Amino acid sequence: EEEIEAMIQEGVNLETLITPVRIITKDGRLAGLECQRNKLGEPDASGRRRPVPIEGSEYVAPLDTLVVAISEGSDIDCISVAGSMEIETDPKASTVKVDMETLCTNRPGVFAGGDLVTGPNTIVEAIAAGKKASVMIDRYIKGEELKQPRTVRLPDKYIEPIEGSAELAGTARVDTPRASVQWRKRGFAEVEMSLSVEEATREACRCMRCDLEFTKPHVEEEMEEKALAAGDESA
Known part of the structure; x- marks a missing residue:
């Protein structure tokens, strides 16, 4: 969805429910593409509404360049x-x-x-x-057996949460900044920019810290053991 929105912002015309019919040439050169418009028909057995050609809706789109990118597959x-x-x-x-x-x-x-x-x-x-x-x-x-039982490595090192991260945990995601539309139209350079230090820190603070489920209990147990040991020594 983000890519489609960015494409429209850059002036690309998105045509849907269009079927290419044939390539038009003139004097041995590409001149256009004959297309036909479709409408959605009744749902089939899978529940999908398949395109149905609209009679008399053929038209020619003038072109000087055509990039074919339909149903690409592997050469086996x-x-x-x-x-x-x-x-x-x-x-x-x-x-x-x-x-x-x-x-x-x-x-x-x-x-x-x-x-x-x-x-x-x-x-x-x-x-x-x-x-x-x-x-x-x-x-x-x-020379080992290919099918082996899966082993899951759980985190075991406790990392103290960043100060203020609890307040930011429920905040909205930081939107990745993008280059201006005019700049994006000039070529094929990277359009997504880097986050600032402040934005990156804020985004990192949104982490739900699933690792604490495995690491924090161990830390608390160690602290309790140390406290008990200290109490025994003082006694």
Whole structure:
């Protein structure tokens, strides 16, 4: 949503429910794109209202540059069973088949993850798959069992809360400052600016400090033990 708002601020015209029909050329050069408008039809079995073409709504958008970015997929031809690597794939989805627990393919020692396995997904999911695959590759090289019980490392070091953080815990999130619209239109430089020291500190103070659930009780126990020990010595 933030990206869409920023795009509109920069003057980009967002067209929805539009289907590209054909590319128009003139004298061997791009001249435009023929499109057709749609309306939302009745919900299908999944509950989704699919676009339905509006008869007679065709129009030509004049263009001198066209960037095609529709339904991009992975090129799996070279690694499929029919290819040189003989790895099982799903041709319809353009993905590689793996054991989702280990990310191992049907070929021992070959692992896959990210969009190549799930299809178009988020960067976060791709990074997570990369970290998981690195663990599995390390185990494979060491000759260890790939499927092992997960171990969770809980925080064990107590860090004193920042003074005043309790008052800021319920405050609103600090909005990331952005470069002016005029500057953003000039090129492809980074548009999100850095937080000031004050803003960064304020944002850090909003942390809910989940670690205290594991670390603070231990500190209190140690303090009680020290107090008891001090009392015994004085007695």
